[in-house]
Amino acid sequence: MQQIELTEPVSWIVRNLWLIPFLPLLAAGLIALASQSRRRFAQYLSIGAMTGSFLLSLCALATCLAHHGERLVHNVPWFDLGRGSLTLGWIVDPLTASMLVMVTLVGTLIFIYSVGYMAHDRNVTRFFGFLSLFAAAMLGLVIANNLLLLFMSWELVGLASYLLIGFWYHKPSAAAAATKAFLTTRIGDVFFLLGMVWLYGQTGTLLFYDDGAGCLEQSALTRLVGLSVGGGMMASTAIGLLIFCGAVGKSGQVPLHVWLPDAMEGPTPVSALIHAATMVAAGVFLVARVFPLLSALPEGVMPEAHGAPHTAALTVVTWVGAITAVFAALVAVAQNDIKRILAYSTVSQLGYMFIGLGTGGVAVGMFHLITHAFFKALLFMGAGSVIHGCHDEQDIRRMGGLRTMMPVTFATYAVGMMALSGVPLFFSGFWSKDEILHSASAWTVSRLPFWLGATGALLTAFYMTRQVCYVFFGRYRGGETTADAAGHGHGGAPHESPNVMTRPLVALAIGTVLLSLIGTPFWPWFHDFLSGHAEGEASPVGLDVLGLLLFSSVVSLGGIFLGYRFYGRRPLGGVEQPDPVERLQPDVWGVLRGKFYVDELYEVSVVRWNVSFARFADWLDRTVVDGAVRAVSLLVLAFSWVSRLTDEYLVNLGFDKGCESLRTSGRWLSLFQNGQVQRYLRVVGLAMAVLGLIFIWGCK
Numbered sequence: 001m002q003q004i005e006l007t008e009p010v011s012w013i014v015r016n017l018w019l020i021p022f023l024p025l026l027a028a029g030l031i032a033l034a035s036q037s038r039r040r041f042a043q044y045l046s047i048g049a050m051t052g053s054f055l056l057s058l059c060a061l062a063t064c065l066a067h068h069g070e071r072l073v074h075n076v077p078w079f080d081l082g083r084g085s086l087t088l089g090w091i092v093d094p095l096t097a098s099m100l101v102m103v104t105l106v107g108t109l110i111f112i113y114s115v116g117y118m119a120h121d122r123n124v125t126r127f128f129g130f131l132s133l134f135a136a137a138m139l140g141l142v143i144a145n146n147l148l149l150l151f152m153s154w155e156l157v158g159l160a161s162y163l164l165i166g167f168w169y170h171k172p173s174a175a176a177a178a179t180k181a182f183l184t185t186r187i188g189d190v191f192f193l194l195g196m197v198w199l200y201g202q203t204g205t206l207l208f209y210d211d212g213a214g215c216l217e218q219s220a221l222t223r224l225v226g227l228s229v230g231g232g233m234m235a236s237t238a239i240g241l242l243i244f245c246g247a248v249g250k251s252g253q254v255p256l257h258v259w260l261p262d263a264m265e266g267p268t269p270v271s272a273l274i275h276a277a278t279m280v281a282a283g284v285f286l287v288a289r290v291f292p293l294l295s296a297l298p299e300g301v302m303p304e305a306h307g308a309p310h311t312a313a314l315t316v317v318t319w320v321g322a323i324t325a326v327f328a329a330l331v332a333v334a335q336n337d338i339k340r341i342l343a344y345s346t347v348s349q350l351g352y353m354f355i356g357l358g359t360g361g362v363a364v365g366m367f368h369l370i371t372h373a374f375f376k377a378l379l380f381m382g383a384g385s386v387i388h389g390c391h392d393e394q395d396i397r398r399m400g401g402l403r404t405m406m407p408v409t410f411a412t413y414a415v416g417m418m419a420l421s422g423v424p425l426f427f428s429g430f431w432s433k434d435e436i437l438h439s440a441s442a443w444t445v446s447r448l449p450f451w452l453g454a455t456g457a458l459l460t461a462f463y464m465t466r467q468v469c470y471v472f473f474g475r476y477r478g479g480e481t482t483a484d485a486a487g488h489g490h491g492g493a494p495h496e497s498p499n500v501m502t503r504p505l506v507a508l509a510i511g512t513v514l515l516s517l518i519g520t521p522f523w524p525w526f527h528d529f530l531s532g533h534a535e536g537e538a539s540p541v542g543l544d545v546l547g548l549l550l551f552s553s554v555v556s557l558g559g560i561f562l563g564y565r566f567y568g569r570r571p572l573g574g575v576e577q578p579d580p581v582e583r584l585q586p587d588v589w590g591v592l593r594g595k596f597y598v599d600e601l602y603e604v605s606v607v608r609w610n611v612s613f614a615r616f617a618d619w620l621d622r623t624v625v626d627g628a629v630r631a632v633s634l635l636v637l638a639f640s641w642v643s644r645l646t647d648e649y650l651v652n653l654g655f656d657k658g659c660e661s662l663r664t665s666g667r668w669l670s671l672f673q674n675g676q677v678q679r680y681l682r683v684v685g686l687a688m689a690v691l692g693l694i695f696i697w698g699c700k
Contacts, residue, residue: 013059014072017090017143020056020100021153023049025136031129042128047111050135054104057097064097069532073145073209087207089145094530095288095362099142099281102370105511106277106377107135109504113381114269116500117388121267127167131273134160138278142285147196147206147215150289154192154246154282158185161279165266177262184259188249195242199293202227202235208289221296233312240294240313244287251283251350254324258599261343268384271339275346276377284353284369287317288362295361307439308361315445321354322440322449327596329459333466333581334592337394338383341467345420346376348456352436355449360439363530368432370526371515375419375429378508382413385497385505386471393478396470397575403472405494410472412505417468419512421461422556424549428515433457434552435519435527441548457552458559465563470572477574521545 027049031042063072075089111131118124137156144150166178200206202224203215212219224236247253252260260280264271274280287294294313308314328347335341349372357365387394389406403410419429437457440450476494496502518525566580582589591597 013056013063014074014090014092017056017060017074017092020053020060020104020143021136021139023052023056023136024132024139028129028132028136031125031132034125036123036125039124042125043111043115046128046132047108047115049132050104050108050111053135053139054101054108057100057104060092061097061101064092064094065529069094069529071209075145075207075210086148087146087210088149089207089210090143091145091209092143094532095285095366096142098366098370098526098530099285100139102373103135103138103142103277103281106373106508107273109507110269110272110277110377110381113272113384113501113504114267116498117269117384118267123167127164127267130160130163130167131269134164134273134278138282141282145208147199147208147290150286151192151196154250154286155189157250157279157282158182158189161185161263161274164270164274165263167266167270171265174265177259177265180262181259184256185249188246188256191242192246192249195239195246198235198242199239202239216290216292221292222299224293225296225298234296234298236293236296237311237313240290241316243290244294244313244317247283247286248320249283250286251280251354252347253283253320253350253354254327255598257324257328257347258602260347261340261595264337264339264343268339268380268387271343272377272380272384275343275380276373280346280350281369281373284350284357284365287354287357288366291357291362307359307364307442308357310445314358316358317354318358318440318443318445318449321351321356321358322452323351324348325351325355325456326452326459327351329456329463330592331595333459333463334579334589336396338386338396338399338467338471339380339394341396341463342376342379342383345379345460345464348460349376349420352433352453352456355440355453356436359443359449360436361531363527364435364439366530367519367526368429368436371419371428371432371512371519374508374515375416375427375512378412378416378505378512379420381501381505381508382409382416385409385501386413386494388497388501389494390478391492391494395575396467397572398478399471399476399494400474400478400572401472401476402494405476406496408496408502409505412502412509413472414468415509415512417464421464421560422457422552423560424553424556426513426516428512428519430552430556431516431519431521434549435521437552438545438548454551454555457555458562461556461559462563465560466567469563469567473568474572477572521549 024046027045030045031038034041064070070093072092073089074091075087077085078088079086111128114128114131118127121127134157137153137160140153141150141157144153162178162182165181166174168174169178196206199215203220205213205215205220207214208216210217214220221236224239225234227235229235229238249256260275263274266274291308294317295309295311297309297311325348328344328351332341332344332348335344349368353365353368353372355365356368385406386399386402386409389402389409390399393399415427419427422430422433424430437450437453440453441447443449478494517523519527572580578586579589594600
């Protein structure tokens with residue numbers, strides 16, 4: 001993919017690409033100045049700004065298509081720095097264009113959905129301001145042609161997520177979840193910052209593309225590949241892994257995944273935005289953006305004919321994704337909170353995206369990111385509709401039979417569930433997941449990520465079938481325990497959500513199905529587009545591809561069959577009765593329900609060590625540092641007393657005594673100089689007499 005010079009027909013959208021994040025940022029600023037009573041103003045302004053950004057994103061996509069996926073870059077000097085200048089810029093390429101359209105389209109639908117979901121919240125004005133800030137930060141991250149600008153937007157994404165996860169700050173759990181998310185992601189961000197500084201130190205620039213002088217262009221990559229660090233590792237690998245740590249934190253990969261399920265404490269539209277279009281997608285996008293750095297090979301080493309190059313950095317990306325995909329899917333099996341199940345599902349699916357990036361390249365990982373954005377937003381918003389209809393109930397064991405009470409929600413949720421489960425042919429999730437498995441099967445480093453991915457796919461279909469059976473089938477179980485019902489907000493039979501909430505669900509369900517048209521192996525348009533070939537011509541499909549399609553179909557349908565066997569064939573019990581799988585394996589179920597006790601492990605290790613270190617630092621400060629300060633102060637005080645005594649009893653006393661002697665001597669001398677002539681004559685006479693006596697004595 002080559003960078004081309006801007007021409008007049010395309011210069012406007014490329015030069016003014018900054019308007020896409022600026023519109024929601026302006027909306028956030030204006031909403032911040034408005035009073036809390038301006039609900040309609042905040043809603044219309046934020047939705048209008050996102051709609052405007054969506055239209056501009058379509059223009060950027062059209063421009064990219066018209067230039068066959070060529071890279072269009074516009075850089076602008078920001079301010080002078082020494083003898084040079086700091087330059088920022090933005091970029092239009094297939095990766096940027098597809099992400100812009102996805103974020104703005106899904107974000108707009110979530111904004112519209114939020115009007116209904118947050119209708120009774122008195123702080124809805126502030127909520128839409130935070131949503132607009134969140135969207136603006138993500139869009140700024142997507143268009144950035146400079147790693148510094150990307151990092152600035154990256155941190156704004158973290159700030160906005162903190163504000164939205166803890167939006168209901170009066171709940172201690174929400175405040176704790178917001179703090180946990182902010183601190184956990186900061187761990188990855190510290191390494192990201194180190195990698196960015198190191199990259200600048202080695203290349204002298206943070207611009208991705210700059211007419212051959214960018215840090216992701218061949219001259220810089222050749223220099224980084226040729227530079228060896230500790231253990232024979234290439235500098236490109238070390239820097240790439242540091243940047244990847246930031247992606248691990250933002251995208252909730254093992255071991256920094258613990259914040260993402262707790263983020264469910266925020267309002268459901270926030271969960272949909274975080275898990276579909278913004279925060280967690282940022283980590284995958286970052287890896288895709290710096291993919292040339294991660295995949296850089298030494299001179300003379302030929303890349304693989306298909307898939308991603310086999311570099312150490314991409315190998316780490318693949319293994320982290322594979323482990324996370326299975327780990328989170330196992331945990332999701334034993335959860336009972338409808339949103340928490342989807343949260344662990346997101347962690348698992350993000351693992352698939354990293355498998356795709358590591359084994360198949362940008363196109364493979366990003367296709368699953370785009371499809372996942374649609375069906376995961378659909379599932380979270382569908383879960384929000386269920387929670388709204390069930391009067392704020394989130395425990396799936398207290399639901400049931402909702403398919404007749406909430407038919408639109410059920411139909412759209414079923415589409416999302418089948419896409420996530422990988423039901424073949426008509427759902428985009430099947431094709432994007434299958435492409436990842438195909439890339440993993442061809443990965444010559446190891447076949448284990450393929451089998452881990454297949455296991456995760458089986459578990460995904462299983463736990464989503466379990467969730468749907470609990471929520472939509474059987475009988476309604478919400479009124480079984482009246483004592484608990486009052487505490488969970490039961491206020492009558494469940495009901496369908498208003499149109500302002502269900503219409504975005506329908507739109508996302510349609511998008512989930514239509515996306516399957518552009519990613520099949522029979523017409524891989526999206527893959528070709530991200531690879532820089534927008535023609536998307538059909539290619540012959542081999543027996544290996546057909547065999548893998550059959551295998552993937554068997555895996556997903558097998559997971560659904562197992563889920564139906566355990567949860568669909570007989571009536572399900574309520575909260576008091578154990579889960580059907582729990583009855584078979586109570587010990588294993590306890591481990592899965594406890595999330596492998598990772599939080600508890602962190603509590604007794606990292607958290608406890610941190611608390612112990614904090615207490616040691618407090619003791620050190622109070623005892624050693626404060627003691628040293630007090631000792632120094634006492635020493636200074638002693639010196640001051642010595643100085644005072646010296647001044648009072650030596651300097652001042654000596655000076656006073658000297659002055660007194662001088663005054664006495666002066667008083668005696670004054671007796672001889674009082675102006676009386678008679679006294680002067682007496683003195684002269686006496687003196688002469690004395691001299692005479694001395695003279696006479698001398699003559700003898």
